[in-house]
Amino acid sequence: MAPNAHVKKAFRAMNALGIEDKQVKPVLKELLSLYDKNWELIAEDNYRALADAIFDAQETQATQERNELEKKAECSGSEPDRGKKARESDEEDEDALDELEPPLKRLRRRGEGGSSSGLNSPDLGSHSLDEPTTIHGGDTAPILLPFHPLSNENDPNAGAPIVPKDERFADMPFSSTHQDSVEIGNSSAAISEMENTNGHVEVGETVNTVDGASTNGVPPTITERSSEHKLVATVAESSALELASSHTGEVKINLSFAPATGGSSRHLPSMEELRRAMEERCLRSYKILDPNFSVGRFMDDICSCYLELATKAENSANQSPENLPFLTKNVDALKKSVATMAFASNGSSDLATKAINSSNLSPENLPFVNETAVTMDFTSEGSNDENGEVGDTMGLVVVPECQISADDWRLISGVSDVTLGRETVEIPWVNEVNSKVPPAFRYMPQSVVYRDAEVKFTLMNISDDQCCSSCCGDCLAPSMSCRCATALSGFAYTVDGILQKDFLEECVSEARDPKKQVVQFCKECPFEKAKTEEVVEPCKGHLKRKVIKECWIGCGCVGRCGNRVVQQGIHNKLQVFYTPDGRGWGVRSLEKLPKGAFVCEFAGEILTITELFQRRSEKQTSPVILDAYWGSEQGSGVNEALCLDGTQYGNISRFINHRCGDANLIEIPVHVENMDLHYYHVAFFTTREIDAMEELTWDYGVEFNDHVFPTLPFHCRCGSDSCRNVMQISSEKTKKSKKKKKA
Numbered sequence: 001m002a003p004n005a006h007v008k009k010a011f012r013a014m015n016a017l018g019i020e021d022k023q024v025k026p027v028l029k030e031l032l033s034l035y036d037k038n039w040e041l042i043a044e045d046n047y048r049a050l051a052d053a054i055f056d057a058q059e060t061q062a063t064q065e066r067n068e069l070e071k072k073a074e075c076s077g078s079e080p081d082r083g084k085k086a087r088e089s090d091e092e093d094e095d096a097l098d099e100l101e102p103p104l105k106r107l108r109r110r111g112e113g114g115s116s117s118g119l120n121s122p123d124l125g126s127h128s129l130d131e132p133t134t135i136h137g138g139d140t141a142p143i144l145l146p147f148h149p150l151s152n153e154n155d156p157n158a159g160a161p162i163v164p165k166d167e168r169f170a171d172m173p174f175s176s177t178h179q180d181s182v183e184i185g186n187s188s189a190a191i192s193e194m195e196n197t198n199g200h201v202e203v204g205e206t207v208n209t210v211d212g213a214s215t216n217g218v219p220p221t222i223t224e225r226s227s228e229h230k231l232v233a234t235v236a237e238s239s240a241l242e243l244a245s246s247h248t249g250e251v252k253i254n255l256s257f258a259p260a261t262g263g264s265s266r267h268l269p270s271m272e273e274l275r276r277a278m279e280e281r282c283l284r285s286y287k288i289l290d291p292n293f294s295v296g297r298f299m300d301d302i303c304s305c306y307l308e309l310a311t312k313a314e315n316s317a318n319q320s321p322e323n324l325p326f327l328t329k330n331v332d333a334l335k336k337s338v339a340t341m342a343f344a345s346n347g348s349s350d351l352a353t354k355a356i357n358s359s360n361l362s363p364e365n366l367p368f369v370n371e372t373a374v375t376m377d378f379t380s381e382g383s384n385d386e387n388g389e390v391g392d393t394m395g396l397v398v399v400p401e402c403q404i405s406a407d408d409w410r411l412i413s414g415v416s417d418v419t420l421g422r423e424t425v426e427i428p429w430v431n432e433v434n435s436k437v438p439p440a441f442r443y444m445p446q447s448v449v450y451r452d453a454e455v456k457f458t459l460m461n462i463s464d465d466q467c468c469s470s471c472c473g474d475c476l477a478p479s480m481s482c483r484c485a486t487a488l489s490g491f492a493y494t495v496d497g498i499l500q501k502d503f504l505e506e507c508v509s510e511a512r513d514p515k516k517q518v519v520q521f522c523k524e525c526p527f528e529k530a531k532t533e534e535v536v537e538p539c540k541g542h543l544k545r546k547v548i549k550e551c552w553i554g555c556g557c558v559g560r561c562g563n564r565v566v567q568q569g570i571h572n573k574l575q576v577f578y579t580p581d582g583r584g585w586g587v588r589s590l591e592k593l594p595k596g597a598f599v600c601e602f603a604g605e606i607l608t609i610t611e612l613f614q615r616r617s618e619k620q621t622s623p624v625i626l627d628a629y630w631g632s633e634q635g636s637g638v639n640e641a642l643c644l645d646g647t648q649y650g651n652i653s654r655f656i657n658h659r660c661g662d663a664n665l666i667e668i669p670v671h672v673e674n675m676d677l678h679y680y681h682v683a684f685f686t687t688r689e690i691d692a693m694e695e696l697t698w699d700y701g702v703e704f705n706d707h708v709f710p711t712l713p714f715h716c717r718c719g720s721d722s723c724r725n726v727m728q729i730s731s732e733k734t735k736k737s738k739k740k741k742k743a
């Protein structure tokens, strides 16, 4: 059978990148099944997903081959002349590495060749990175943006969440894990990581008006300015690195450490190091696939554009601020900034705003890191006054510290990874519904004690029966009799790193099937006590749960032991997206997940229940109560009854929405560090196979007729057939109509 047109096109696009058919075929096959033959998704962004997948496959293969090489080298290593051998093997390794790298990556790294128009028409063999930085005009390659599946005219559902498959149980039970509501988009209340970072950033551009004579003797990397915001000092550091410059050298981009952060004592990376690192990152983070792309040239282009725009302004009669290139296109940020004041003094604040809006310069491509200052250097005619105040012509524009709100900052910086690089995988966000950005919070991959919670991970308190010191290698190997596993009733995980089928089924039925539930009652419930009401109410009961014990540092096994899953962190491709049906942000999986797969844990501040109640009067909370052992023989002291609050400090799980009864995730207590009954990790696992693009949900355990803290009521839109909110509303209606009839 002749290959269909889709297949042909895909092959052609990959061939254009120098990828052979035999490399394309297996990956395409996999992708087709993963995307359920959705060619639209595969073809999006010039077959970006396919190219990505091929690179990933090549990288995996390369790593494997490299590991094998290393292993072989280790085995055959001989003692004499070690230094020379090591040097030689380093060089060989580098060469081998180069050989193993995907061809496109190699090209990009060395600046050999490239295409002139992205994936469709590569033109290998054009500019080298080492060439003079004079490439302008139309031959710059397009930058492919991160993959955000968008709905389109033909397929309005593309990118929309796939409604989870039903997996119903009769009569929805009470669950003792509660989740409070989080105010959507209430970013001003929460502390933002970005705000924090912003506190250190000095972002500015200077358009100095110094004539040629006055610049004599000033090194080209030094910016002339006299702002009270001390950008001069920042750039005048001898450790400044010149990143790029315009063809004529009039415009430069310099990078230096801010002196206040002690940056001057750091190692100053070389241009080559920086370029390599950035190009790797561009490939990884932004999926810039065009072989012609080079960070160096991109920076040079910024300089050239800057010069072009400035020259235009110079030539125009009024030097309109519209022509000033801003490092921000966010109006609100500048409304509050010195920039606005500067223009206002000139009677041009609205023009400043226009200028901001018209700026196409994307700051995400500039190094806006918290310890580093970026400056642009431009020399033209005119003058600044001595105090650095902005004169009548082009002026210094500085966004001062702490003036930009978190939302502004995210808009400006285009931060697309909600984890801020704190997980081993990036988790992008996308909003195809409105212009909202994710709420502000500080991302932390692990829970951290807020203040009083008694959580100790001392080596002293890991008793022998809580670790497997006599194990070695992988505890899941058949010959091992691992204590961690035997402390409970056997291993929860399979060798593939997913939950054992039986274990999962039991967890699900224990949580959802009233006949299987075991509810424990406290003599004095910490929760009821914390309410500080005159009469302490009786305990409402806490669901007993199956728990997992993973191996940890006291154990003799290897880090890759199969009984270490949750502690390895998130590894699947997830995305935060804005739900189209009024549930705010949610999380979906970008790839198919098997049943029983670990997705993420619920990380947040570890609070005592007392702290939770104190906090409740001041802030919104989003707690998960760690009550799996409450009501068992071991009582809970005041500082031992704990919960996790992910509202202000948390991880991706704070975005996971609720679904009544048949959610596709289940939370399972996992002991990692020890078997402390008061603190454990709460890990989410899939209850069934998950499709790519399907939203992930868990049952918060909220009772919609229970208006008692911590369950702040929300109108449930989970859409489940067993929605407790819908049932509750209809039962209330029935009651009301019965009452009416009686009356």
Ligand SMILES: C[S@@+](CC[C@H](N)C(=O)[O-])C[C@H]1O[C@@H](n2cnc3c(N)ncnc32)[C@H](O)[C@@H]1O
Pocket (backbone or CB within 6 Å): 180, 181, 182, 183, 184, 185, 439, 582, 583, 584, 585, 586, 622, 653, 654, 655, 656, 657, 658, 659, 714, 715, 716, 717, 718
């Ligand atoms: C932990 S947050 C989940 C993330 C949240 N959607 C957001 O935008 O940040 C919980 C809040 O999300 C909303 N939410 C979660 N599940 C919902 C559902 N099934 N129906 C309506 N709102 C829901 C409620 O406002 C709830 O208080």
